[in-house]
Amino acid sequence: MHEMSIAQSLxxxxxxxxxxxxxxxxxxxxxxxxxxxxxxxxxxxxxFQVITEGTEMEGAQLHMEIIPLKGICKSCHNDxxxxxxxxxxxxxxxxxxxxxxxxxxxIVEMEVD
Amino acid sequence: xxxxxxxxxxxxxxxxxxxxxxxxxxxxxxxxxxxxxPGAGKTSLLEKTIDxxxxxxxxxxxxxxxxxxxxxxxxxxxxxxxxxxxxxxxCHLDGNMIRDTFKEFNFDDLDLLVVENVGNLVxxxxxxxxxxxKAMILSVTEGEDKxxxxxxxxxxxKVLIINKIDLLPYLDVSLETIKKEALKVNPHLxxxxxxxxxxxxxxxxxxxxxxxxxxxxPA
Ligand SMILES: Nc1nc2c(ncn2[C@@H]2O[C@H](COP(=O)(O)OP(=O)(O)OP(=O)(O)O)[C@@H](O)[C@H]2O)c(=O)[nH]1
Ligand SMILES: [Mg+2]
Ligand SMILES: [Zn+2]
Numbered sequence: 366m367h368e369m370s371i372a373q374s375l376x377x378x379x380x381x382x383x384x385x386x387x388x389x390x391x392x393x394x395x396x397x398x399x400x401x402x403x404x405x406x407x408x409x410x411x412x413f414q415v416i417t418e419g420t421e422m423e424g425a426q427l428h429m430e431i432i433p434l435k436g437i438c439k440s441c442h443n444d445x446x447x448x449x450x451x452x453x454x455x456x457x458x459x460x461x462x463x464x465x466x467x468x469x470x471x472i473v474e475m476e477v478d
Numbered sequence: 479x480x481x482x483x484x485x486x487x488x489x490x491x492x493x494x495x496x497x498x499x500x501x502x503x504x505x506x507x508x509x510x511x512x513x514x515x516p517g518a519g520k521t522s523l524l525e526k527t528i529d530x531x532x533x534x535x536x537x538x539x540x541x542x543x544x545x546x547x548x549x550x551x552x553x554x555x556x557x558x559x560x561x562x563x564x565x566x567x568x569c570h571l572d573g574n575m576i577r578d579t580f581k582e583f584n585f586d587d588l589d590l591l592v593v594e595n596v597g598n599l600v601x602x603x604x605x606x607x608x609x610x611x612k613a614m615i616l617s618v619t620e621g622e623d624k625x626x627x628x629x630x631x632x633x634x635x636k637v638l639i640i641n642k643i644d645l646l647p648y649l650d651v652s653l654e655t656i657k658k659e660a661l662k663v664n665p666h667l668x669x670x671x672x673x674x675x676x677x678x679x680x681x682x683x684x685x686x687x688x689x690x691x692x693x694x695x696p697a
């Protein structure tokens with residue numbers, strides 16, 4: 366259960382952004398959760414709720430979108446969706462694959478007042 | 479008001495890990511992050527590795543556990559500098575915890591620092607600590623399906639040590655299947671098949687590890 370640490374990092378970033386934009390209330394946050402990242406969205410939601418209780422972020426909605434794994438084959442430049450975590454190019458069977466999406470945990474947007 | 483902020487949530491930890499890494503590099507220290515589920519054999523592998531390499535490589539160890547200092551005591555018996563981190567509940571080590579141990583070591587006196595992470599197949603893979611590479615252990619008793627169920631750790635590791643092969647005769651698992659599943663998730667994995675009980679396969683691991691050490695002194 367590392368969602369608590371993740372939620373804490375998330376809250377730290379949100380706090381900083383709210384100060385920067387002179388915001389008083391956090392209404393919602395949009396997150397991109399890479400398919401490869403080991404996050405359970407429900408657990409993250411729960412931890413976020415616990416940490417933000419009684420703060421200016423209490424009650425904010427977390428919208429989480431799971432981003433599918435995508436790779437580019439360095440041999441034939443084919444880009445493709447990585448299915449079943451198989452890091453092999455379906456076109457040339459190459460295994461030098463650069464992951465271009467689906468690994469990160471990112472904040473993409475927040476709505477404040 | 480909508481604000482677009484494209485920010486990696488783990489940015490703060492990644493930054494600290496990078497700072498740690500810069501210090502290790504400056505000291506010519508090789509660091510690896512050793513991960514596995516609880517009881518796969520991390521401390522056992524370290525004990526064996528220390529016995530085999532301590533005349534050739536100056537080793538130090540950071541032990542991460544939720545509680546207790548038993549693993550650090552096992553390592554300390556070998557006469558190796560070791561620091562125990564108790565995470566007090568957290569299921570992984572992070573860059574900050576590692577940085578807090580620096581004052582306990584004399585890095586000028588070390589070639590290789592091993593970070594034994596908290597036993598957990600999920601969380602530690604997500605948090606960099608400043609390591610040169612990640613190493614993981616899977617014991618054969620854990621089954622063949624683990625790479626697909628816990629892909630991140632297999633994907634992030636440079637080396638996979640399959641441990642407890644002495645138990646294979648008692649199990650319905652195939653080494654070939656484990657290797658095939660692991661290589662699917664990470665085709666670049668270097669794999670060793672070992673038993674920390676009988677010592678089988680460990681020589682190949684020691685040789686490989688010695689090659690990874692930047693400042694390894696010749697024997
Ligand atoms: N049969 C057999 N047992 C082993 C082997 N390697 C380790 N063990 C046993 O497995 C148990 C756990 O080993 P540890 O080295 O403590 O495992 P660990 O990964 O450090 O455990 P945690 O730090 O608690 O997560 C011990 O009882 C070891 O003696 C092996 O190759 N074969
Ligand atoms: Mg241990
Ligand atoms: Zn290709």
